[in-house]
Amino acid sequence: MILPAVDWAQPWLAPYRAHGQAVAQAASVHGSVAEALQGARPAHAPVPDFVQQHALPAGQAYEAHIFQTRTVPTRDNLHDFFNGLVWLAFPLAKRRLNELQAGEIARHGVAAVRGPLRDALTLFDENGAVLDAPPALWQALVARDWHTLFVERREWWAQARLLVFGHALLEKLAAPRKPITAHVLLAHEAAGAVAFDDARMAQALDPARLERKPFVPLPLLGVPGWWPGNEAASFYDDPQVFRPLPERGIHGR
Template identity: 80%
Template sequence: MTLPAVDWAQPWLAPYRAPGEAVAQAVAQHTSVAAALQALKPEGTPDFVHQDALPAGQAYEAHIFQTRTVPTRDNLHDFFNGLVWLAFPQAKRRLNELQAAEIARMGVAAVRGPLRDALTLFDENGAVLDAPPALWRALVDRDWHTLFVTQRELWAEARLLLFGHALLEKLTAPRKPITAHVLLTHTATGPMAFDDATLARNFDAKRLELKPFVPLPVLGVPGWCAENTSASFYADPQVFRPLSR
């Protein structure tokens, strides 16, 4: 198979670029995505196996927890999922543990339930922001003009980590409406560090069940889109929506 082309120069792919390029090159040489990921996996990361290893009717997250293997398809979605596993194995394992515990407690139903829904939302579309308090306040208030125009220079002190693999997949074809769900982590004690262990420790079931996320159209981030140098870029209420009160 051949994966669609990925522009590794995009700033949001920086945490994943080195392994991503290596895996993509191996796949281009007729290696499966699972085998290419497996060749790079660090200690503590589950094994990557072909999707056929997932028994029919078995819940995906429960299977990962029980077997310590990640069934992987030969597509861009699972490619990015694998890259996040490589970069943040403790955080991914913590999300999986919470998913598996909830499946064991509640079973698998047509509706996931609030905790599994929140876990899936972050795993697929989540992000973490390290930014000055003024940017956090503007983001929570959906004050887009302050966030991206009047306080734009503060973004030089900020970092945005895209964690969700579906989000990364969507951004292979960047579009203005693509939105991340940012985990609210900035407290009186300061922002959350981006290291794997700290990220994993911040995944608390009771807190996540409340969906402590705030939407952020990621192409609004300075430097992430050439068009956003103009203030008019943000005058689009279909994308940069005001806070509903």
């Protein structure tokens, strides 16, 4: 199975590059993403086994199956390829997300509508990112003050670290488009979690906080150094992408 081409030089792929290139090559040889990921799995790391998708029984909840069997059913596509790479790079954070998902499924079953915690867990797992940055950048991001964030304070991004965690987000970025937006968990709100630190990120995934959805939208191609076009200040003059903070109505509603 040959995966679509991935530009491994892109900055958002830095945490996944070492495993990613090798796994993609192995998948092209062996014809199986699961087999390629399994071959890259460290022998003594808290990473589950990767198995073919047909190992997931019909009607069985995916997250519950992973929790019960410590195996990850994997399809031969880019989405599951990136999911596997995140497991390899951040196994403790992925395990924590899975434990919380499985716990919610055990308590409430699988319904047509997820509860607030499962919604937040899925959002972060699929589309999340973690930002570790100076407070002035955090404040500008929360305020959706894009000019301050990306133009006035542009040089401050040299002190920031941004981790793209969500595997669906990584899949989207394989074909970069300006509107691609992450749901960012700010490191100062993550109990000291620091981007690229697996153990501290896992500890920060607190269900009481996550179900309040403490995420802030961030159009990723606006990040300095992540896309050539954003070197011009006019790049950010696009209200369809860089949207202002919604105004509160009367009585704050």
